[in-house]
Amino acid sequence: MLKTLVRQIKEYRTASILTPVWTALEVLMDVLIPYVTASLIDKGINAGDMQNVYYYGTIMLGMALCSLAFGMLGGRCSAYASTGFAANLRSAMYRNIQRLAFSDIDKYSTAGLVTRMTTDVNSLQSAYQQILGISVRAPFKLVLSILMCLVIDAKLSLVFLVALVILSFSLYHIISRVARLFQQVFAKYDNLNQSVQENISAIRVVKAFVREDYENEKFAHAADNLYRLYVKAESLMAWNHPIMNMVVYGCIIALSWLGAHYIVEGTLTTGELTSLFTYVMSILMSLMMLSMVFVMLTQSAASAKRVAEIIEEEPDIVNPDQPVYEITDGSVEFRSVRFDYARPTPGKSRRSALFNVSFSIASGETIGVIGGTGSGKSSLVNLISRLYDVTQGEILVGGRNVKDYDLTALRTAVSVVLQNNILFSGSILDNLRWGDPQATEEECRHACHLACADEFIDQMPEGYHTHIEQGGMNVSGGQKQRLCIARALLKKPKILVLDDSTSACDTATDAKIREAIHTQLPEMTKIIIAQRILSVKDCDRILVMDNGVVTGFDTHENLLKTNELYQEINAIQESDHGDFDQKGGNL
16 A cells, blocks of 8 residues: 555655755754753853854854745645645546446445545645654654753753653553544545535435435434544544643743752753753654644545555456457357346345346347346446456457457447436537547537437537536436437447437437438447337347346347237337336336
């Protein structure tokens, strides 16, 4: 974990090295100033020698200016290094998330990933800044102050050592208990962010079902859990101050009493006692700073583990050593395929989605896929482009195992349009060019014509330059689906998968899209997943699925004669009961 995080320092190594150097020089000046102050008092003020007052005063002024310059340089380098470190962490996490397969991403919640890239990284940024600055300043100042006390008077320095032991024991006891609490805090942050994310993304549903009070209660519960943990941790940390004050005042009283005796005996000067008072404060404040650093490091240790986990996560699906870049055609073959979804929680059993699935599709065929909710339709098509990998068996595209292909080449050749596809903020053209960044406006228009999207785009005031809000909030569900189909067509794929992607379109538009794709793209293999038999009845063949098993693969006419499940689906949809999926989950 530590190596993973250290690698992200990269170009900020110089600033990271200079920060403790400047800080050490600043501390050196701060520690020497009280020592010079003692000489100014004893040799200048008490002796009535103004020449020494000017001499030692000038030295102190020079040290103070040097301390100021070193402090500014250290602070600047510290800020530069810590913010750069945080930026590299976010970039490394984001890049790795892009590499991960669906099976990897399933291990983490969206809210959890957001928390890691924001709250956790911010925690590490603060911790790194403290490591570069305070973690050098505090121990260095502590050691130098103790050494200066020993130089001035070794006997009186025993007061500091006793205080040091008492304070160290107390702080260790507090920090060890606080550490366990902070390890729980970030899990609660995940729950809080998830509540906020779900509510904002589904705000229309919340308002439509008048569930504002329920969502408020859910958020309040998540916030209250976080609040209670923080209160408990901060209540323990609050003991730092009174303990520190007790030790400080105890040292001051002991120094005052013993120092007065030594001054009367002539073994200690007034200037030396004044310096000792300054050093005792430096020692104890250094301990306080160290305690805060330990708390920060304890808190950030949980963040470091969570961030490193994402950066170190190796994708389940990677390119082969010698990948094939050319896909000859759009033929698809499943050979005894079994697929299980891994459970995100360790120790839990895997959920099976497909069982012993075997079939073959010729290049250019139009295939319909139909079945009830949970029958494995979407799982089936996700395997073709290796969004997931099979558990057993193999899948061939263009006559070769999909695991032989370069991932980019394979996913470019297989274009998938989901039921709930996403549009991004930007113009319609910007969204369409996700399919092909180099596509001309004329090519975009042609793709939209095939997807029947030109019908509503031409009616917009700015046409293809109309701005799309984040998530496509300013277009209807059917319009969004048609834009997503056009975007997929711009890839010019060898295999086009429409995963119930015309469900929000009316029947006439659905038919026009299927007709346009079928007649104008004859060489492209089309796989159409649908709930309505009407959407797939004209396909070359139809794959019927039930609970992860293929129960039939034939034409519409033959399935009506031979497949009991297909007959039942057809009967339900032709009756007044509506969608067959409403009858029960066993279909």
